[in-house]
Amino acid sequence: MRTFISLLLALLLAGCASAPAPAPETIDLLIRSASVIDVRTGQVTPDQTIAVRGGDIVAVLPNREADRYQAARTWDAQGQYVMPGLWDMHVHFGGGEALAAENAELMPLYVVNGVVAVRDAAGDLAQQVLDWRDNPPTPDSPRIFTSGPKIEGIAPVWKGVIETGSEADVDAALDRLQAMRVDFIKITDNTLKPELFLYAVREAKKRGIKTSAHIPMSLTVLEAAEAGLSSIEHLDYAMKAGSRDEAAIAADYLAGRFTYAQTMKRYADTFDIEVARRTYARLAELGVAVTPTLYGSTVLTYLDRDDHSHDPELAYVGPGIRATYDWRIQRAAQATPEMIAARHYVEEVTSRTLPLLRDAGVTILAGTDAGFLNSFNYPGFSLHEELALYVRLGLTPREALKASVVDGPQFLGQGERYGAVEAGKAADLLILVRNPLEDITATRDIAGVVLRGRLLDRATLTRMQDSIRERVRGREAAAAQ
Incomplete structure (x- = not known):
């Protein structure tokens, strides 16, 4: 019996030894020896392999298990840091149809800077941007989420908007925007009546559509938030919400007793930390997000100190879009010393x-506010400045990154697909030489970008950037003739 059992075991072992190993699974891209960053937790896991098929991450596993895959392209990250690609949650495309091509040519500039997705907060090329969202103008374009044309009042300063003067107009605007399949709705305050602003926010919420807004100076921030506003664009509205006299100042503005600039200074003069804390706690309860766009506002505030004429980034922006900067530059140049001092003071508060x-x-x-009109606010480059400002003002690098790569997708209902380096997520990744959790400026030190599953290494990104500069030079030469 013992002999029989020994023989049986030997046969079984021989059969196991001769069984062929499973064939490696074929994929498109294998990134080996990466340190994977979990932005939610701040954890960094070294010696990882990321397997990509098509536009999807199919696995993240230790290097020792990487042999289960064979890839069309394998790239050794050599310990570099891999995190989700950056999202810029407030950009603009515009300047009219004549500048549509210049806007399209800027798309790769986002990707060169590690920005894989943008939220377009309205301009005057709404249908064009919707078309770009569904059919990117180049393979090297970021993903686009857009509001389409924004809702405004009658005869506003902005072009390309939907003008509304009644509730029926607002209803028609919402119908139109839904038919356009916009990703969210943008509402601004140039000529829109305060009561129609609140009506638009409430009606959009009933329809299940997120709203983003400039809040009219004649309303309190909590009035807008409690109506159902999803996001407040620009940090100065959050400052306004911290005024101990917000309601009274809003009433004065509605009555025409003070200008916009005077009203903002009054809000800054009456800013109260305890009031702000209570109001912000209520905003958090209501689920209202804030997009600071600090870099854009800082550039405009301090144009008296830096005219940005020597910015190297100007070489990547076409002459037509650069010309749209003039409007804000001229307004800033007309300010008196007292107005400049007030501008600085409001920005500091x-x-x-x-x-x-x-x-x-x-x-x-x-979000950055990058794009046409917003002087020296350069697509892609500005997001690194924005994140650095957050850290300078007290956020940790992880919190700054989370505002881009985790909370950005989550706000747009894309949290299941984006925000982490893990199986089942989109293969839109940023590969960095240094750890951005230790130094936020590391986001600029880019070794590669994975866009829709396609690896763009440093050499490819450099060629892309050079190509953008050459196209701009060509446009400048043509304009000079």
């Missing part, structure tokens, strides 16, 4: 609100 919002649990969305 406004900047203090960022850590207060964080402490209250308000969702912060990293």
Whole structure:
């Protein structure tokens, strides 16, 4: 019996030894020896392999298990850091049909800077941007989420908007925007009546559509928030919400007793930290997000100190879009010394609100305001400046990154697909030489970008950037003739 059992075991072992190993699974891209960053937790896991098929991450596993895959392309990250690609949650495309091509040519500039997705907060090329969203103008374009044309009042300063003067107009605007399949709705305050602003926010919420807005000076921030507003664009509105006299100042503005600039200074003069904390706690309860766009406002505030004429980034922006900067530059140049001092003061008070919002649990969305009209606010480049400002003002690098790569997708209902380096997520990744959790400036030190599953290494990104510069030079030469 013992002999029989020994023989049986030997046969079984021989059969196991001769069984062929499973064939490696074929994929498109294998990134080996990466340190994977979990932005939600701040954890970094070294010696990882990321397997990509098509536009999807199919596995993240230790290097020792990587042999289960064979890839069309394998790339050794050599310990570099891999995280989700950046999202810029407030950009603009525009300048009219004549500048549509210049806007399209800027798309790769986002990707060169590690920005894989943008939220377009309205301009005057709404249908064009919707077309780009569904059919990117180049393979090297970021993903686009867009509001389409924004809702405004009658005869506003902005072009390409939907003008509304009645509730029926607002209803028609919402119908139109839904038919366009916009990703959210943008509402601004140039000529829109305060009561119609609130009506638009309430009706959009009933329809299940997120709203993003400039809040009319004649309303309090909580009035807008409690109507159902999803996100407040620009940090100065959050500062306004911290005024102990917000309601009275809003009433004065509605009555025409003070200009916009005077009203903003009054809000800054009456800013109260305890009022701000209570108000921000309520915003957090209501789930209202804030997109600071701090870099854009800082550039405009301090144009008296830096005219940006020597910015190297100007080489990547076409002459037509650069010409749209003139409107804001000329307005800033007309300011008196007293107006400039007031502008600086309001910006300084406004900047203090960022850590207060964080402490209250308000969702912060990293956005730049980059694009046409907004002087020296360069697509792609500016997001690195924005994140660095957040850290300078008191956020941790992880919190700054979360505002871009986690809370950005989550706000747009894309959290299941984006926000982490893990199986089942989109293969839109940023590969960095240094750890951005230790130094936020590491986001600029890019070794590669994975866009829709396609690896763009440093050499490819450099060629893309050079190509953008050459196209701009060509446009400049043509304009000079």
